[in-house]
Amino acid sequence: xxxxxxxxxxxxxxxxxxxxxxxxxxxxxxxxxxxxxxxxxxxxxxxxxxxxxxxxxxxxxxxxxxxxxxxxxxxxxxxxxxxxxxxxxxxxxxxxxxxxxxxxxxxxxxxxxxxxxxxxxxxxxxxxxxxxxxxxxxxxxxxxxxxxxxxxxxxxxxxxxxxxxxxxxxxxxxxxxxxxxxxxxxxxxxxxxxxxxxxxxxxxxxxxxxxxxxxxxxxxxxxxxxxxxxxxxxxxxxxxxxxxxxxxxxxxxxxxxxxxxxxxxxxxxxxxxxxxxxxxxxxxxxxxxxxxxxxxxxxxxxxxxxxxxxxxxxxxxxxxxxxxxxxxxxxxxxxxxxxxxxxxxxxxxxxxxxxxxxxxxxxxxxxxxxxxxxxxxxxxxx
Ligand SMILES: NC(=O)C1=CN([C@@H]2O[C@H](COP(=O)(O)OP(=O)(O)OC[C@H]3O[C@@H](n4cnc5c(N)ncnc54)[C@H](OP(=O)(O)O)[C@@H]3O)[C@@H](O)[C@H]2O)C=CC1
Ligand SMILES: Nc1c(N[C@@H]2O[C@H](COP(=O)(O)O)[C@@H](O)[C@H]2O)[nH]c(=O)[nH]c1=O
Numbered sequence: 146x147x148x149x150x151x152x153x154x155x156x157x158x159x160x161x162x163x164x165x166x167x168x169x170x171x172x173x174x175x176x177x178x179x180x181x182x183x184x185x186x187x188x189x190x191x192x193x194x195x196x197x198x199x200x201x202x203x204x205x206x207x208x209x210x211x212x213x214x215x216x217x218x219x220x221x222x223x224x225x226x227x228x229x230x231x232x233x234x235x236x237x238x239x240x241x242x243x244x245x246x247x248x249x250x251x252x253x254x255x256x257x258x259x260x261x262x263x264x265x266x267x268x269x270x271x272x273x274x275x276x277x278x279x280x281x282x283x284x285x286x287x288x289x290x291x292x293x294x295x296x297x298x299x300x301x302x303x304x305x306x307x308x309x310x311x312x313x314x315x316x317x318x319x320x321x322x323x324x325x326x327x328x329x330x331x332x333x334x335x336x337x338x339x340x341x342x343x344x345x346x347x348x349x350x351x352x353x354x355x356x357x358x359x360x361x362x363x364x365x366x367x368x369x370x371x372x373x374x375x376x377x378x379x380x381x382x383x384x385x386x387x388x389x390x391x392x393x394x395x396x397x398x399x400x401x402x403x404x405x406x407x408x409x410x411x412x413x414x415x416x417x418x419x420x421x422x423x424x425x426x427x428x429x430x431x432x433x434x435x436x437x438x439x440x441x442x443x444x445x446x447x448x449x450x451x452x453x454x455x456x457x458x459x460x461x462x463x464x465x466x467x468x469x470x471x472x473x474x475x476x477x478x479x480x481x482x483x484x485x486x487x488x489x490x491x492x493x494x495x496x497x498x499x500x501x502x503x504x505x506x507x508x509x510x511x512x513x514x515x516x517x518x519x520x521x522x523x524x525x526x527x
Contacts (some may be wrong), residue, residue, distance in 0.1 A: 167199025168264050171236040172293045174204065175215075176266075179238050179300060182188035183209030183382060185354050186426035188301040190215040192237040194223055194230050194260070202228050210426060216241050216251040220258050238297045240269040240290060241277035252280040262287040266297035271308050299486075303429045306449065312419040312431035316353065317439050317448045318346055319466050321455055326463035327436055332365050333466075341495025342454040344375040349452060351380040353431035355422055356402075359438035360390030360409075369399045370433065385427065389418055389438060415445040440467035443479060446504075450484060453500040482507040 171193040173268065178191030191206040192215035203226070205218025213221065216237055221231050235241075241251035255263060262285055269275045282288045287439065298305065303314035320338045322326050328334035336343065350356050351372035360370060372380035376499035388394050388409045395399065401407045408425075412418050422430060432442050442448050453466075472478055481502040491498050 162191045164355060165199060167195060168234065168236055169413055171195055171199075171201065172264070172266060173175060174201070175206075175236055175238045176293065176296055176300060178200070178206040179215070179297075182207050182215075184352060185428060186210040188239060188304045190237065192216045192235060193401060194219050195232075195234045195236060197232065199336075202230060202233055202414060207312045214251050215239075217249075217254050220254055232261045233259075233264040234264060235260045235262065236264045236292075238266045238293075240265045240267065240330045241281065243275065243277040243280050244273050246273070246284070246526065250277070250280075252277040253282075255281060255286045256286065262289075264289045264292050264510050265320040266290075266292055267301070270305060277327060284321045300451045303449075307428040308422070312356070312416075312423050312447075313427045315419070315430045315432060315447050316349060316452060317432045317442060317450070318349055318452045319434065319439065320346065320453065321466050322458045322460040322463070323455060324459045324461065325466055326460035327434060327466050328365070328464035329460050330462040332464070334366065337458060337460075338454045338456045338497045339495045340375060342456070342499065343495040344373075345373065345499060346452075346454065347372045347380065349431055350384055353384045353461055354433060355385040355387050355425075355427045355429075356433055357387045357389055357422075357438065358416065359435055360388055360392040360434050361437055362393055362433070362435040363390075363398055364392065365435070367399050368433075369402070371402065384431065385422075385425070387418075387422070389413070403479065414440065415442045415447045419447060427511050436464050436466060436468040438471045443467055443518040444469065444471050448504065451500075451502045451504075453502070454494065454500045455500060457496065457498075482526070 160282045175191035175193045179189040187207060187210045189207065192204065193201055194203040196202050198305045203219045203223035205215050205222050207215045207218065216235060219235070219358055220230065235255055241250045241255055243250050263281050265278065268290055269277060278290055279287045282333055319327060320342065324335055327337070328517040356370045358368060359372065374380060383404070383406060386407045388400060388402050391411045393410050410418055410421055412421070419430070432439050470479060482505050483505045484501040487501060490501050
């Protein structure tokens with residue numbers, strides 16, 4: 146239904162020209178509200194209810210799997226304040242669902258509440274939840290899909306990909322020296338990058354559902370793996386902390402924490418690690434190393450994006466960024482392209498350079514002499 150909508154009679158309407166400025170600003174508000182939600186097994190969704198004059202009657206957002214959906218939250222917030230939503234417009238960042246999971250179908254809640262018009266951004270691509278727009282239209286509600294659909298899809302693009310592939314979207318983050326080392330010869334690595342780059346990396350942790358390191362990193366670094374701000378305070382949202390490997394994680398290891406959000410997987414196979422974590426609701430997985438684990442994910446083709454923080458420091462001998470990639474000749478090289486999303490392909494973060502890359506699709510190997518990359522943008526001065 147994205148890009149089109151159904152009118153009360155069930156006909157598909159172009160929609161865009163009819164959408165008012167009030168609905169557009171309500172959708173922008175819905176997207177802001179959605180960002181307050183908890184990432185994980187469910188997408189981020191926000192909803193705003195407007196009266197016929199375009200004034201906001203109520204709003205809501207989804208706070209994570211098992212909690213009310215954004216539409217239900219907005220309806221409950223209206224009911225709690227005694228606000229009548231009969232004949233109102235519901236503006237929502239994702240097509241209302243049509244299935245009974247841990248909560249009831251939003252389409253039925255909207256019909257029951259007497260909403261007369263629904264404007265949504267992105268269509269629900271999941272087989273279980275799709276069909277909400279059609280159910281609403283069948284009940285005589287005017288439905289328009291596609292308003293700010295790109296913004297909504299962008300907000301949930303890692304979740305959408307995970308739902309399509311039935312495995313977590315994987316971000317591999319590295320902190321490396323200019324000469325491609327992630328630790329000095331003796332295994333010490335704190336710190337290669339500066340405070341601003343590390344805080345930037347913590348932002349990725351706070352948005353991920355889980356952070357994985359190998360037992361080698363646990364034993365060498367005793368990391369906490371929590372998401373913290375530049376002042377060192379814990380972020381509001383914390384990922385599951387995961388150690389992969391067979392060696393025991395010491396009872397007093399910092400990674401265990403005290404919040405019960407630690408897991409050890411005695412496992413080396415990246416596909417199995419993904420399967421296990423997906424089953425636990427992880428949709429965005431961050432790999433923080435070390436070289437052995439990061440290399441294994443790359444080699445398995447299970448790295449969807451790479452965020453490399455490159456410090457202006459040389460370490461000479463030391464640990465490489467990725468071990469055992471399986472590249473023995475140039476024809477086997479692992480090829481990537483620059484990714485301009487989320488702040489750009491190359492950007493100075495404090496004193497370090499942050500590079501963002503995505504793998505070239507299979508068969509995307511450039512011909513000899515051709516650059517596999519788009520032109521690298523000039524980094525902004527901080
Ligand atoms: N600058 C940076 O960004 C980072 C630097 N580091 C540095 O890297 C170093 C640690 O690197 P490394 O030893 O490679 O650490 P890893 O964290 O990659 O741990 C490797 C261990 O994990 C287990 N393991 C899990 N999956 C696999 C697999 N697919 N293949 C083989 N083993 C697997 C094995 O342990 P087991 O025998 O228990 O099964 C293996 O010995 C430290 O010096 C640390 O400071 C670490 C992280 C980030
Ligand atoms: N050395 C290094 C990083 N190392 C990564 O951070 C982990 C430590 O996390 P924590 O204990 O939570 O602060 C460490 O084990 C490794 O995974 N990260 C960076 O951004 N820059 C750096 O220079």
